[in-house]
Amino acid sequence: MAKLIIEPSPHIKSAMTTQKIMLCVIIALLPALIASVWIFGLRALVMTVVCCAACVVFEWITRKIMKRENTISDLSAVVTGMLLAFNLPVTLPFYMAVIGCFVAIVIVKQFFGGIGQNFANPAITARIVLMLSFTSYMTTWAEPFYYKNPDVITTSTPLASDTPAEITDLLLGTTGGCLGETCAIALLLGGIFLVVMKIITPVTPVCFIGTVFVISLIATGDIMQAVAAILSGGLILGAVFMATDYATTPMTTKGKIIFGIGCGLVTMLIRYFGTMPEGVSYSILLMNILTPLIDRFTVPKAFGEVKKGGKSKK
Amino acid sequence: MLIHSVHLPHYKNSAESPTIELPLPDKVIISMAQHLGAPCTPTVAIGDKVKIGDIIGNSEAVMSAPVHASISGTVTAITDVLHISGRNMSSVVIESDGKGEISDRIKPPVVNNREDFLKAVRESGSIGLGGAGFPTSLKLGYDRTEYHPDYLIINGAECEPYITSDYRCFMEEGEKILDGIRLILKYLEIPKCIIGIEKNKPRAIAKMTELCKNDSNITVKALKSSYPQGAEKTLIFSTTKRVVKEGCLPITSGCIVVNSSTVAFISDYIKTGMPLVKRRITVDGNIVKKPSNFMAAVGMSIGEIVYHADLSEKPDRILLGGPMMGACAFDIDYPLAKTSNALLLFANSPVYKPSACIRCGRCVSACTMNLLPTELEHAFDMRDAERLKKLNVNLCVNCGACSYVCPAKRNLAEKHQLAKAFVRKQSAVKK
DSSP states (O other): OOOOOOOOSOOOOOSOOHHHHHHHHHHHHHHHHHHHHHHHOHHHHHHHHHHHHHHHHHHHHHHHHTTOOOOGGGOHHHHHHHHHHHTSOTTSOHHHHHHHHHIIIIIIIGGGTSTTTOSSOHHHHHHHHHHHHSHHHHTOEEOTTGGGOTTOOEEOOTTTOSSOOOHHHHHHTOSSSOTTTSOHHHHHHHHHHHHHTTSSOSHHHHHHHHHHHHHHHHHHOOHHHHHHHHHSTTHHHIIIIITTOSTTSOSSHHHHHHHHHHHHHHHHHHHHHSSSSOOHHHHHHHHHHHHHHHHHHTOOOOTTOOOTTSOOOO | OOOOOBOOOOOOTTTTOOEEEOOOOSEEEEESOOSSSOOOEEOOOTTOEEOBTOEEEEOOSSSOOOEEOSSOEEEEEEEEEEOTTSSEEEEEEEEEOSSOOBOTTOOOOOOOSHHHHHHHHHHTTOBOTTTTOOBHHHHHOOOTTTOOOSEEEEEEOOOSSSOOHHHHHHHHHHHHHHHHHHHHHHHHTOOEEEEEEETTOHHHHHHHHHHTTTOTTEEEEEEOOOBTTTSHHHHHHHHHOOOOOTTOOGGGGTEEEEEHHHHHHHHHHHHHOOOSOEEEEEEESTTBSSOEEEEEETTOBHHHHHHTTOBSSOOSEEEESOTTTOEEOSOTTOBOOTTOOEEEEESSOOOOOOOOOOOOOTTTTTOTTOOOHHHHHHHHHTTOHHHHHHTTGGGOOOOOHHHHHOTTOOOHHHHHHHHHHHHHHHHHHHO
């Protein structure tokens, strides 16, 4: 008689794994990557590959040094690398991008315990660190298709410019901006894929984007300007891919609603009153920090729960 | 209000396999712990001759049910056998005389009123056949001065994968189920009955609807096929929209939930007087060539039952009960219990290695009790009894849905069980 396995129930488990979830996110980011290569040229692809490679290498080294089990096979470092690259101008020197990867993986993710334990989104924090360290590089935006016409290199993002962008340009992404944030259609396509695959729920993105839409509608009174507001900057990228990060956002639906609306509010406060043109990354970081607090106040009522201290029969 | 659940594969391979009555075994090992509550004390001695239906173990405790001989023969040993719960339990070993004689004391009980009925249910050795094994007489013997239940709910959800023994009971003994319902409604004076069956068993729904079309107080409710639909509190909510309060028995919400096979057995017992000495069991799994339903004697070795279902290779995992809540058998000679509704055998079954929680929240949206499984795990790892209590760990029904959906393959349900024991221990220490 062969040895029998003795385990506590349940004895079957779903096919979903951490690795598959990360793979789905990578697939969801591909349309935006393709769009980016079309808009900003091959350097966008090289930048993404450099960031992914750097993130994986940093994760491998840190785990090795910390004598912890290596986790690079869960693909989360690849996701972080892609997201960070998407948040960088295509013209940024590679060494700066690699510094960003170090911040994201080593400082933000591994120093706090690795996957699932970090309190802030690694890619967003890294972007902010780079923004503060290399401000001029981080705010120099390449003109779309600049690789075809090397004379004109820089432009401003639609949010910083005085002439409003065309909606079609915003949808297609043929505007200035970070390499992965401009093409709204590609990003939304990825978002729909994630929702269909049940990797994310649409709650946070809808609340986030909805809040921005409503506020700009109230502020401008013009529906086209409100549409332009939600399609500009890093909003779609942030709302779909960063505000839905598992580790750094609330787990309950109620918490997600609060998180999404909070992100929208902070984004608009920064856009209207701040000195920076864009506030998506700061708003997400701020709400990341508030997440434990949101979680504490949104503990769902258990089925049949009676208030503590109340009387219960038998 | 929406109640969380998960979708599981059904694997009801044995659904259309009619029940085969297995020949009586040469030897049975009958545990004195066949139910929740107090185990019985053997009432026979080594060398005693017993016949089918003779009492071999009994208890004075309220929460108990007598145990009967399932074959005729001689008691050869009264010994401790390692129970599937991990504790040693006294068991009576009977070796067959090959005659299969039925006890002379078997005769239909005389039932004229509620007291007679409850006494008969107790003497029948009836326990919840759905798997939990709650003594039926205790469930039905609620305090009538305090409670007046509105509903008898028949649990025919059978939400666990593989298991079809309740389904076969509906298909083969639908009339008995109906008769049992009528008896309970009559003697306990309960006004209404709802038979809850999951939608993945349309033939059972159709059959029962047809059978009870003349009973205006009995209705069949088709339930969504989701797990854990058959959990008592979930089923009560699905059928009546009532919520059983924390720490309360279903009776406080005016509901009594009884498993369909249990009801059929009660009808049988009132008619014949034959106590619970055999049960229907589904045999399935990835190495079972003929997924089957068998009627087998209580105490029969599972190895002998499996023999009739034909295995393609040696199992590395044997489960008694469903894959979600069943327990691993540690021995192919383990005896069949009254509560075993399925016997599942697997080879090359995957063993998962847990990785770090990624806080995806899948467990949160899987929990039928609306708890936070990953937070409970964390609180237990920190040995924080206060936080565990605050997060209502006691409400966990151990359905295993959280562990099932976890992409990091963490053993959440297991941790919750340990956490409950930990909280109990902490509370005891405090007192």
